[in-house]
């Protein structure tokens with residue numbers, strides 16, 4: 001039996017911090033509804049104190065969403081927490097998400113505060129947030145570069161103060177999978193009251209390892225995974241939701257974990273976000289890129305035509321696509337070529353096929369991709385009667 005794992009989506013908060021990705025209220029509501037439809041557990045709707053627009057968006061999402069918790073980020077400060085709750089109070093399941101940095105580098109240069117001061121603030125602000133709502137998430141910003149002993153102390157203190165979720169962000173995308181796995185295990189082993197809280201992980205992609213780190217943490221016992229659609233987010237982005245969810249689904253045999261996300265909504269979510277932000281995903285992006293289910297090489301096309309599992313570990317339908325695509329190019333072989341002609345309504349004899357296949361190959365040396373109109377032109381040029 002697979003262990004349930006929660007998905008916390010922060011497309012509307014950390015994702016929106018991606019340069020050029022800001023969204024208006026209407027757009028945020030559209031995304032939030034799609035996230036709800038997908039079945040994510042938590043939607044982080046924004047950072048309420050940041051601007052009147054962000055406040056209004058958090059409030060509107062809180063009023064709209066019925067089947068997921070709605071969170072707002074806030075610094076560990078009373079005025080931030082007040083503002084967050086003012087927007088969140090309309091939600092059926094409000095969550096205050098407060099944070100403070102715990103690494104030496106952040107405490108010294110950003111906060112100019114000692115460990116004792118940070119610990120005291122973290123505990124007091126969780127207590128303060130608890131006056132408003134029962135669900136309080138505490139994030140130790142830059143956790144992966146923090147002194148583990150101090151981190152354990154902070155987590156123990158905030159859980160005692162009532163935090164229901166403790167988050168272990170890899171804020172600057174610095175950690176690597178084995179190290180992050182060990183960190184999560186050590187938190188489980190050294191924080192005496194850890195069984196009273198969820199363990200959440202939040203990874204950035206500066207070294208291209210956000211998803212790998214998230215999955216390593218899931219194996220180590222994290223119970224909530226934070227991510228964004230298409231992996232948008234600060235700098236190189238956040239862990240991509242579609243990659244996490246499909247990795248857990250496709251390799252359930254290995255991870256033994258199950259999220260509630262309806263994977264058939266993944267492609268629609270990716271497309272919606274692209275349409276709204278104008279930020280395109282690269283063609284070779286895992287799961288949702290244009291080429292993720294496209295095959296060009298003849299050997300691959302032959303295999304896929306015989307049985308798609310030869311070269312596809314997931315079906316296109318599992319993410320909401322209707323079909324894979326066989327792209328005709330210079331690596332394509334006769335099987336794919338003939339199959340496409342059949343789809344276009346041409347049934348050719350072996351002799352006709354031989355004649356036209358030769359011309360097709362010559363054309364592939366001149367053009368990267370051969371489209372249907374090129375095939376039609378070849379048929380007409382060769383005056384093939386079909």
Ligand code: KIV
Pocket residue numbers: 014073099139140141142167169170171172202204
């Ligand atoms: O990356 C980070 O540390 C964050 C926290 C504020 C959760 O986004």
Ligand code: ZN
Pocket residue numbers: 014169171202204234
């Ligand atoms: Zn972040």
